[in-house]
Amino acid sequence: MSIYMMKQETAEAKAVVVDDMFLTTDMPTTAGSKMLEGYNSLFEAEVLTRLKNAGYAVAGKTKVGEFGVDLLGETCYFGAEYEGESLQYPAALAVKNGDGKAAVVLDVNGAPRRGAAQSGLVALKPTYGRVSRYGTIPVACSGETVSVIANNGTDCREVFCAMAGHDSKDGTSLPESMTEQGKAAVNKRNKVAVLSSMLKGVNEEVQAKIAAAAEQLSKNGVEVVTIDAQTVAYAGAAWNILMSAELCNNVSRYDGVKYGYRTKNYTNIDELYTNSRTEAFGDFLKSAILFGSETLSTENYSKVYDKAMRVRRVIRDDMAAMLADCDALLMPAVSTLSYDRTLVERDKYLPYKENFFTAPASITGFPVVVAGGVQLVGNAFSEELLLDLAELV
């Protein structure tokens, strides 16, 4: 089984791979779904244009799970990737194979961070709005972020700098003035807090990674403290609601009329819509769509969707308060460093539980770096500081 949807030779010295959530004009874009099999875009993602302008070539497109919301690509219509019995993240494998300096990926529900943690790579999910999402497949727009996976922090930094910056084509792209102001406000405290509330449910191997990271930071002169921040542990539940609702709205555009998959089995317009979507979407996605739709219903909007948006503010405010006193919050990215095939097949809704660890950064838009198998979440615009810390763990 290939980790690529398409791979191409490149003469450029600097190459990156991208995942299949980015629109490209020279390769199809499927978002891992039968719905978009063979879909060719008329324009390319802004980040790819920027990377090309900076001298990078795209060496290939790696597979993703259907619309990027799963664990590590297990719901990809074109096949999941296992090494032995362990589920693997294709973009991380491409970096490990040396197919490119970095992988540029869309972090919707934490898959890139889980992949990097599992593979011992470095991943950077920047502050929301610092990298243009123009030309990415929209799924959970209020939190998804273009991210980078690389062998080390230096490569991550280089690729991030090549693609970051305001883009007038993306309505959520931050103005340069705000970015510069935000960067100037970042103060180095030389202090990192371990969030004890985020350690529940992790196995011994992951606990050891957290302990090792804390020890390394300490050895390098960083003060390490422990904080019991209960509200952060609710990020997963709140993000599941917001992500599903946004997913439901975003995939409503796929109806078999203008582009994408169309069923052969229809006699009227309703059957065309329903059968096209039913045949093209996978089971996991259907469940997520239905849950998202339910949260937006008249009965549930206030008590579920609206509540999640208010909880989002509580979590962000609490994390910002913690980050006013320290450089980063140290927490696991995963509960285990290997997802066994049996586990993945037995509990297909595992992504809705495992994102307990990745949701705090997704729901708040704060930047996060994965290194040494752990996450360091920082204040807005603190990417440089986080990458410096990542070199210590």
Place this chain on the structure above:
Amino acid sequence: MEREALRRLCLLNQLSLTDTQKDDVISFFAERDADTATLDAIDTEHVERMVHVMPILTVVREDGACQPFSREDLQAGAPETDEGYWCVPRVLE
């Protein structure tokens, strides 16, 4: 989630499920309901909703002339077209 409510939800989302899939979705919803109920532990009575994580509004960019995509290009990936139109079954019976 009752079966009838799920049937309505599927209708709204233009999806069709088998009986096994319906059972699966109902148990998924039960898990999510339990998950959602945990949020009640956080008092949000005087908290404003957070729609955008950054303090920006969706901006409107300046108007500018540009070359739009041609009809042929736009329809190149269409499942079925006829003389420049997208084809669908009759909408009005």
